[in-house]
Amino acid sequence: MTAPPHRAPAEASLIRVARQARGLSPEAAAQQAPIRLGGSRWREIEKGYKGTGRQPVIAPDLTLAHMARVVGVTPERLDDVGRDTAAEILREILRQEAESDQAPARPYADMSDRLERTAWEMPLPVEERKLIVDMLREAKAQGRQERSA
Structure with missing residues (x-):
């Protein structure tokens, strides 16, 4: 018997496409995040699994919010894929950046x-x-x- 093909969560696909559109490798994107995040972890989150056993991986809300910030995904798009808490964290990140006149992570x-x-x-x-x-x-x-x- 073969295992059914794994499907990445909607938010993972959203992050992957946005990262690719920016021309960033997972390593380059992870280095731009202000939290501790490596390229291999970024890849696991995008795939939705890790290891040969395909253990499911779902990004924690804080991690997903910072990943979305790096690749330009809006809070509304996170809401659209059902990640409301991550969207709210991202809104706060954006609010804090605007208040401090800090340039977006580029x-x-x-x-x-x-x-x-x-x-x-x-x-x-x-x-x-x-x-x-x-x-x-x-x-x-x-x-x-x-x-x-």
Whole structure:
């Protein structure tokens, strides 16, 4: 007998499609979340299971809210898939960001630039990736100055 195919929860599919639309790997997306979350855990949540035994995985509300924030899923869309508590947490995250005038979590790098995107997706802490992107920008600016002289 074969086990029936596993179907990921609706919210997991929503997160996966939104992440893919942003051009982020699970690792890059997880690094942008302000909570402790790794790329492998992100993948488990998107698939809706872990391990070869396909143990079901449902994202806790707090985790799902932060994942949604990273990939641009709105609270209304979380409501639509039945994750009301996660939607309310996401509303609060957005409310706090608006109150503090904090910019939304976005990549520091220009994702249309191949080198900056590669640097941004490296498995390093955010501050180190920012440093690498700054060094790339400095080198580009220096190259432009030398060519114009």
